[in-house]
Amino acid sequence: MRKHRDTLKNPQHELRVFRRRALLALIVVILLCGLLGGRLFYLQVVQHEVFSTRSEKNRVRVEPLPPTRGLIYDRNGQLLAENRPTYNLTLVRERVDDLDATLSRLVEILELPDAEVEAFRERSRQRQRPFQPALLMSDLTEEQIARLAVNRHRLAGVEVEAQLLRYYPDAELMSHALGYVGRINSEELERLDSGNYAGTHFIGKTGVERFYEAQLHGKAGLRKVETNARGRALRQLDHTDPEPGKDLTLTLDKPLQQHAVELLDGRRGAIVAIAPQTGEILAMSSVPGFDSNQFVTGIDVASYRDLQQDLDLPLFNRASRGSYPAGSTIKPFIAMAGLREGVITPRETIYDPGYYQLPNDDRRYRNWLRWGHGRVDMGRALEVSNNTYFYSLAHDLGIDRIQDNLARFGFGQRTAHDVHGQGKALLPSREWKRERFGEPWYPGETLSVGIGQGYLQITPLQLATATAVLANRGDWVKPRLAQSIGGEAVPVDLPETPEDIEVSREGWWGEVFSGMEDVLSGNEGTARRSGTDLEYRMAGKSGTAQVFSLGQNEKYNADELEERLRDHALFMAFAPVEDPRIAVSVIVENAGGGSSHAAGLARSMTDFWLLERNAGKPREAEEAEEGEGASAPTGQGAQR
Structure with missing residues (x-):
């Protein structure tokens, strides 16, 4: 009977088991506390700078300030390329939850034709620096701006920005000599200085605009702004002015160029036409020309196809x-x-x-x-x-x-x-x-x-x-073609x-x-x-x-030939x-x-040139x- 009672209850054994379990639990708690402490030390001390910077970025955003592109004049001071204020549609991908849905919504709101939809989507996929806006559309109309404003609450990450856009007053007259600017493509983005071109959406593509791109572009600035949780700017903390591009004065004489085209x-x-003693190109006309302003904002597919297929090669x-x-x-x-x-x-x-x-x-x-x-x-x-x-x-x-x-x-x-x-x-x-x-x-x-x-x-x-x-x-x-650059x-x-x-x-x-x-x-x-x-x-x-x-014995007869022969x-x-x-x-x-x-x-x-323009000199000088x-x-x- 006693033997059976001792088998059922052994206080000493139970005490030993309890002590072992308590010791094991204590070790586990100590290890967990040590692990937590180590993690806290790592986060608070070792990674202090990293997380401090991340925290600051959540509150402070650095925004690039694109420089104003330099103007282009002819030898008489007549403006050949200027900058006009316009409104552009931009998108920051990091602030968009569903990119495809947002793009579809924009296509619907702006009522874009099918021929332009793919190009529109391609621009949104163009690789950019983090939080740098991608340019979707340029030169928005007042109606488009109004539609976007009404639907702003549905378009996270989408903004309408006021910027200066290149404009050529004499587009067709100077199209080949001046060239034109256009949107920066992915290939150009890879070779450009990302810091200097941050916030810049356009680059010289042909002609003078391309040759003197470095001088005309200028240097980008930046500003630090405080933002709220939704990324909206609250106030400006710091500001570095951009350096505007240099103005360019060409040797071209606009009246002589116009006369050549006529x-x-x-x-x-x-x-x-060239001035032999100075090498100044006075006129360089190629006919037919084209409207270079179409290429600044992005020429539509149909218009570009017409230009390419034109037998006169404008x-x-x-x-x-x-x-x-x-x-x-x-x-x-x-x-x-x-x-x-x-x-x-x-x-x-x-x-x-x-x-x-x-x-x-x-x-x-x-x-x-x-x-x-x-x-x-x-x-x-x-x-x-x-x-x-x-x-x-x-x-x-x-x-x-x-x-x-x-x-x-x-x-x-x-x-x-x-x-x-x-x-x-x-x-x-x-x-x-x-x-x-x-x-x-x-x-x-x-x-x-x-x-x-x-x-x-x-x-x-x-x-x-x-x-x-x-x-x-x-x-x-x-x-x-250049007479002076930035007054030099x-x-x-x-x-x-x-x-x-x-x-x-x-x-x-x-x-x-x-x-x-x-x-x-x-x-x-x-x-x-x-x-x-x-x-x-x-x-x-x-x-x-x-x-x-x-x-050997053939005779040329223009009347019997096709005009292009x-x-x-x-x-x-x-x-x-x-x-x-x-x-x-x-x-x-x-x-x-x-x-x-x-x-x-x-x-x-x-x-x-010699009689009416007096070889480029004012009459009083003569x-x-x-x-x-x-x-x-x-x-x-x-x-x-």
Whole structure:
């Protein structure tokens, strides 16, 4: 009985079990307290700075302040690019609970067309810095702003911001020269300084806007604001002003640019005018142009498709990128090459029967005048644009010396200082043909280059540049579009300016000029109709560039050809000869002969600049010079 009672109850055993359990519980409590204490120490001491910063960020937000973009003026102070106040729609993804739902709600509220919805959504996905707003729409209308205001409570993270937006008063007139700004895309975002472009939604895409982006953009500022739990700004704590972009004054003369566009009168073509002594690009027009303001806020799909599919290529800058056969406008430069290399003298003559034949070759390379010009020297060859003379000269020079001499004038190179996207066109050589076609250079191809045909291609900007160098008697002044940046003048002597062209006899320049003057004023000059009643001395050369090659016995007939297969009309000129103030190149696509369709345009450009615009100088300045006896005679009668 006792034994059974002892088995049922053992106080000592129970006490030992209780003590063990109590000790184990105490150890667990101590361990948990130690773990909690360690965690508190880690959070409060080790990670103090991290969580303090996070806490501050919940209360204080740093917002970027985008700089004001610099303005662009022409040489006369006329505004070409300004900033207008506008309202933009932005979105901060970190403050949006359901991005897709918010975007769908915005599409519905703004009644966006289906063609723009995908682009709208794509902008919201563009990678940004944390809490940096993404630009969804620009230049909101008053109705759109009102709709967004009414639905503001349903659009967390969406804001309507007031900003300055680029605007071009003369958008189509200056579209190719100025270029335009547009929204920053994902590729540009990766290469840009994220700090300096924080809060900036636009960047220069083409033209002057892109080349001088760093100067026009400026430097971003910032401000610290206190916010509430919903992220709304309560008050400003600190502020650093942004540094505005520098204003840019261009060398372009707006009235001269307008005159060039009016002369082209809607025909496809380009006109470039340069001041030879300073390298200032006075006009650089490409027709047709386009409304660059459409690209600032984002052109709609239908409008962009129309521009791309337009056969006249309004988006293509013919002035700096268009590659054309030079035609006979290359002949003055070939003549200078012949003089420099000692292959010809100004008075040396050849007989022109109406064609030229290579030794041991039956093919006849014909002059434009079938029965020929008879006996011609260099001056008359330029005046009448005799092909036979320049076939012979090109053969004697050879392609190597032709290539070297034309390169000295800037052909086949990007020589302008700040013309974004300028093309190199093509100055052929033996090496180029071997690499391009795996074939040797043939003598007949040299003859074609000698009259500006064959593989040789030039741009209107190159032709105007070469004409300016010719007018300067070989002295190189690099062409440029910027006259001053932030009030600081751009120097005339720019880096990487090509070397001046040296000749053995200075009088050779005058010999070439004389032949070019006779083009306009000689009895046989190809452009003598355009040289009537000149009030100054003008030198020029016409060119007619074939779009396709004719066979040996084929005859060109414009009336039988499709309009876009007809010859291009070209003309290059400078004036006054004794003190060059303007060098001009003109090309009118598929217009026909250069003497009849381009020479008059070049004459009108020089008249406008020298007589109406007074070479860019105020009349009172000219009168002051005359009073000091410093003016040079400009009338043709006084010089000849």
